Amino acid sequence: METTAPSVRQTSVVRSAGIISLAVMASRLLGLVREMLFAFFFGASRSYAIDAFFIAFRIPNLLRDLFAEGALSSAFVTVFSDYMVTKDRKEALRLSHLLGTTLILILGVCVVLGIVFAPQIVALIATGYQSDPEKFALTVRLTRIMMPFILLVALAAQAMGVLNSLGRFGIPAMASSFFNIGSIVGGVVLAILMVDPKFSSPMQAILDHPTDAIIGMAYGVLIGGFLQFSVQWPSLHAEKFSYRPMLSWTDPGLRRILKLMGPAVIGAAAVQVNVLINSNFASRIPGNGPVSWLSYAFRLMQFPIGVFGVAIATATLPNISRSAALKNMVQFKQTLAGSVRLAFLLTIPSAVGLAVLAQPIIGLIYQRGGFSATDTSRTAAVLSCYAIGLSGYAAIKILAPAFYALGDARTPMIISLLSILVNFIMNALLINTFQERGLALSTSVVALLNFSLLYVLMHKRIGDIEGRKTLVTAIKIILASMVMAGVCKILSAYLDGVMSSGHFSGRLVQVFVPIGFGAMIFYVTAHALKIEEMSAATALVRRKLKR
Numbered sequence: 154m155e156t157t158a159p160s161v162r163q164t165s166v167v168r169s170a171g172i173i174s175l176a177v178m179a180s181r182l183l184g185l186v187r188e189m190l191f192a193f194f195f196g197a198s199r200s201y202a203i204d205a206f207f208i209a210f211r212i213p214n215l216l217r218d219l220f221a222e223g224a225l226s227s228a229f230v231t232v233f234s235d236y237m238v239t240k241d242r243k244e245a246l247r248l249s250h251l252l253g254t255t256l257i258l259i260l261g262v263c264v265v266l267g268i269v270f271a272p273q274i275v276a277l278i279a280t281g282y283q284s285d286p287e288k289f290a291l292t293v294r295l296t297r298i299m300m301p302f303i304l305l306v307a308l309a310a311q312a313m314g315v316l317n318s319l320g321r322f323g324i325p326a327m328a329s330s331f332f333n334i335g336s337i338v339g340g341v342v343l344a345i346l347m348v349d350p351k352f353s354s355p356m357q358a359i360l361d362h363p364t365d366a367i368i369g370m371a372y373g374v375l376i377g378g379f380l381q382f383s384v385q386w387p388s389l390h391a392e393k394f395s396y397r398p399m400l401s402w403t404d405p406g407l408r409r410i411l412k413l414m415g416p417a418v419i420g421a422a423a424v425q426v427n428v429l430i431n432s433n434f435a436s437r438i439p440g441n442g443p444v445s446w447l448s449y450a451f452r453l454m455q456f457p458i459g460v461f462g463v464a465i466a467t468a469t470l471p472n473i474s475r476s477a478a479l480k481n482m483v484q485f486k487q488t489l490a491g492s493v494r495l496a497f498l499l500t501i502p503s504a505v506g507l508a509v510l511a512q513p514i515i516g517l518i519y520q521r522g523g524f525s526a527t528d529t530s531r532t533a534a535v536l537s538c539y540a541i542g543l544s545g546y547a548a549i550k551i552l553a554p555a556f557y558a559l560g561d562a563r564t565p566m567i568i569s570l571l572s573i574l575v576n577f578i579m580n581a582l583l584i585n586t587f588q589e590r591g592l593a594l595s596t597s598v599v600a601l602l603n604f605s606l607l608y609v610l611m612h613k614r615i616g617d618i619e620g621r622k623t624l625v626t627a628i629k630i631i632l633a634s635m636v637m638a639g640v641c642k643i644l645s646a647y648l649d650g651v652m653s654s655g656h657f658s659g660r661l662v663q664v665f666v667p668i669g670f671g672a673m674i675f676y677v678t679a680h681a682l683k684i685e686e687m688s689a690a691t692a693l694v695r696r697k698l699k700r
Contacts, residue, residue, distance in 0.1 A: 167457070167532045176302045180326075181456050183333035190337060190633040193367065194344075201356040202363040206370065209295035210281070212274060213302040228413035229314040230555045232406055234474035237318060248406040250314055250399035255407060256311065258400075260304040267300040293362060304380035306332075312385040313393055318471050337381035340373020399608045411563045427576045427599070431592050438588050446528065446589050449519060450536040450598075457503040458546050465496050469551055479635045482615055487613075490619035491553050491686070494626045495548045498686045501627070504543035504677050505634040508643045510667055511536040513649075518659040526613040535593045545604040552607040557634045561615070568606050572599045576581045585654025626684060639668040 182247065184645075191203060192651070227253060236245040248570045267274065275282060313325035346364040349358035359366040435447055457541045469492040475486035486601040507514065511533035520529045553565040583591025612618055643668040679687040 180329040180333060183337070187333050187337050190341065191370075194363065201285065202291065203286055204369050205292040205295055209371070210280060210299055210374065212278065212296055213299050228410045228557060228562075229311060230318050230471055231413060231474045231554070232410050233314060233318045234471050235478040236406060238475050238478040240603070243677045246394060249311070249394060249398065250397050251401055251404050251407045252311055252410060254398050255402045256307050257304070262350055264300050264304055268297045271296040271300070279382060291367070295367065295371045298368070299374050302374055302378045305626050307374070309378070309382040309385065312382065314390060316385060316388055316392070317364040318474075319392055319472070321388055321392070324385055328384050330697065331384045332377035332381040332447070335375070336370075336373040336377030339376030340370040342369070343372045344369030348490050356697050360457045362567070408494040413557055413560075415562070426573050430573070430577055430580060431596065434584050434592055435589055446532045446535050447592060449515070449532045450511060450539050450593065452517070453507070453514070453536060454543060454546075454694035455540045457500060458506075458550070464491050465499075465551060467545070468555075468561070473555055486615060486618045489551070490623055493548055494552050494623050495686050496551055496625075497544055497627050497630050498684065500544040501549045502634045502637055504540040505638045506641060506668065507637050508537040510664060511540070511643060513645060513660060513663040516665050517657075520646050520660075528542065532590070534590050538590050538593035539597060541594065545597070545600035548604045549600065549607065552604065552611060555611065556607070561614075564610055565607065568603055572603050575599050575602060625688065629682040629684050630679070633675050633682055633684070636678045637671040637675040641671040644670055
């Protein structure tokens, strides 16, 4: 019985990660649709409306990245899972009430301050906008409209933490899809009402009046945030978790969550600082495009990170938190090591595929309108450099919360802060020779270094985390990925020679035919190499199909 337990636990993580992956993929695809709508209606340079919107949304979105979805979820799930194991459901419910009330009070004050001091915030973040009074005024107005988004998304993150801790992953993972649906549908409808309330020629009206229509899209963000929160209510109700106002600043559980969140927020801030540093260096490269090439490439990188890395991390955290609460370190290590190997299985071939097929992928998604063939070539080169660090990014999503589960938020924080220094030095060394590619390469090296340090320090803290087995598995995955890369490269070169890449259909074939054949080759090679995680994932899929 004891020998099968690790397999059962790993299957549980695979199953949960699979559910989350599908939900995250749906959300990312809807997010892509949202971006395409923005591009269609507002373009990039046809008016200052979209510039104002992006800066205004960046402010509450930055707070969301720092306080809500990362630090809050990890800290809350860790403590909440501990309460469910070591105390009882009543105490866990009380902790949820306390945190909800605290969030409403603290973030409510932040929202009010953000609205009052919006002009000063915009002046700090977008200094250049002050020379254009109309653009500055619109950005301030949009900032004030969207500022409550941070409160909505923080409450949604808490609800997600409760449901994940209770083994419910599907609805919480789908919640972000409802944000995209709400912001798309609600935003477009409100944009039309702003410029054409009679719906006589709504699409053209938005195109003709972008600075008015963008106001409706800002309100759409609030609609999306509300849906992301409210769609989880039925599941919470089914688990008999309802909100009641409750406040106690001295409660040990609440203080423990806030104590874990502090270093986690600083760690997340380090990532944001690195983004700002990269943008600053990119702005020094002569000519137009470096900042955009980096942005477009990293946006594609975020897709597999979200679909695989975040999904596996979300499914793993409740399991290892329970193990830590029960002081069962054998189970903790087995679950953590298995999750890291599963992340490698999914992200190493993804990274290789992105690097080999970067040119046709970028061409398929972006090359139309003002996005030229030169832009495609430069963005593809950046994407190939970013892809090197993909597995490191995904593994960090798993390892950093594992430290939180052990009550150690300081170690990931220190390593994240160290990454700022390393990133700055590498940017300075690589930018002159490799320009924007050097900045992407620096980001990848920092991600791999961050992962390596976390892995070594976790090993020192809790003992062997199946390091030899993980290394052997990683080597096998790399070998299978290299075989896949060769097939993809040959097919891509052949299709490029016989098909026109100037047409959408040609680009579609050049991307999906190599991906399809490459996936089959990887599957066969992985089985031939007896990669254990591939067998577990396949068995799970077969069981699902039989049902």
